[in-house]
Amino acid sequence: MKRLLFTLSILTFANATEQTDTIVNTTNSDMLCVARYPSIYDIKEINGRKRRTIIAPREEVTAILKPGERFKKKREGYAYCFNKTMYIKSRNSNRMEVSNEHNIKAFLTNHDTYDLTVYEGKTREDVDKTLGIPKACGKYKDGEYCNQALGLDIFYDKNTKVKNIYLYGNTVHRGKLPFKPESILKLRNNEGPLGLWVQKNYKKLFSKKPSHYSKNLIVWTDLTEHIKQVTITPKNGHFELSRKMKNGYNLFRNDWSESGEAPVDYIQAIEVEYR
Numbered sequence: 001m002k003r004l005l006f007t008l009s010i011l012t013f014a015n016a017t018e019q020t021d022t023i024v025n026t027t028n029s030d031m032l033c034v035a036r037y038p039s040i041y042d043i044k045e046i047n048g049r050k051r052r053t054i055i056a057p058r059e060e061v062t063a064i065l066k067p068g069e070r071f072k073k074k075r076e077g078y079a080y081c082f083n084k085t086m087y088i089k090s091r092n093s094n095r096m097e098v099s100n101e102h103n104i105k106a107f108l109t110n111h112d113t114y115d116l117t118v119y120e121g122k123t124r125e126d127v128d129k130t131l132g133i134p135k136a137c138g139k140y141k142d143g144e145y146c147n148q149a150l151g152l153d154i155f156y157d158k159n160t161k162v163k164n165i166y167l168y169g170n171t172v173h174r175g176k177l178p179f180k181p182e183s184i185l186k187l188r189n190n191e192g193p194l195g196l197w198v199q200k201n202y203k204k205l206f207s208k209k210p211s212h213y214s215k216n217l218i219v220w221t222d223l224t225e226h227i228k229q230v231t232i233t234p235k236n237g238h239f240e241l242s243r244k245m246k247n248g249y250n251l252f253r254n255d256w257s258e259s260g261e262a263p264v265d266y267i268q269a270i271e272v273e274y275r
Contacts (some may be wrong), residue, residue: 021094022072023065023081030083044088062193074247084108084197085268111195114171116205116272120226124160136241139249147241150190161274168269175268179234181210181218182272189233205232229273241262 007180017084027029050211056075060206065071067083071077080089086100087107099107112118113131124144130133132145134154151171155164170190187194194202207221212219218232224261240255 002065020096021090022070023079023088023090023096024070024079025067027066027083027084027086028067030067031081031086032083032193032198033063033065033071033079033081034148034192035061035063035071035077035079037061037073037075040075046230050089060192064196080192082107082195084195110149111189111198112166114189114194115198116151116199116230117201117224117225118163119154119162119165119272119274119275120224122162124156124162125149127162135249136243138239138252139247140239142251144249145239145241145252150189151188155237163274164271165272165274166274175234179216179218179232179268181206181213181232184230184232186206188272226274228274228275229271230272231273232268233271234268 023033037056037059039054039058041052042055043050043052045051061074071079072082073094076092077193078089078091080087082088085104087104089097091097105258109131118130119127127148130150134148137144137146139145139176140155143160143163145158145234146154146156148154150166151169153166153168154162155166157163167187171187172183173186173188177186184206185199187202189195189198191197205227206220208220208223211221220230223230241250242251244251248257
């Protein structure tokens, strides 16, 4: 019996690590595919010195894979395709890996963390249970300000209810997104594009024009029963927490010095205010 189980384990591992540069959508729904290709250089010796010139720049390509369709890498690189039921990746060596039940659950949770609609009417307990415990929290106003994930912070009011969410850093491409309303549809989950189901929620949420759009401020009001306002600003809209703690709470970092005061804005961000 043990020998049979060992044989089955080997077969399962082999099926999950096939050598291929092509991903096939074997599910019944669309998959989002992302391929990242590193820069390619040519090294030549000129006058006794080696010089490096770029042949192909670093590139990220996205595509939607219909059921039964194939996604083939055009050159050596890292690629992955996913939806709510499967996550497949092909590494540089073309070693194919298929997610198991545990991995896909963690992967989906990571994407749901950046879905504004999942925080509607939620409390700190709800978020901790479904999305995980925050990395750090500071006592702020009458509630708590928490660093929930990379590029996403949450402010809980005195009743521990989600009051504000702040998106910044890699989530907004480190400030490289154009200052336009449609840029909010191109947010990332720090690692890559948001899942198709999250993108669908965003497109529905921001289908109407902003109530205010100027050179340095974009605002949507009354988007849903729970979302009071969404604001895009060219300046920082989040607070940075330090590692130092006081009375069980992290302190805020201000100009790289430790203090208990909130720092000055400095990075482009998106603020979501909930009722």
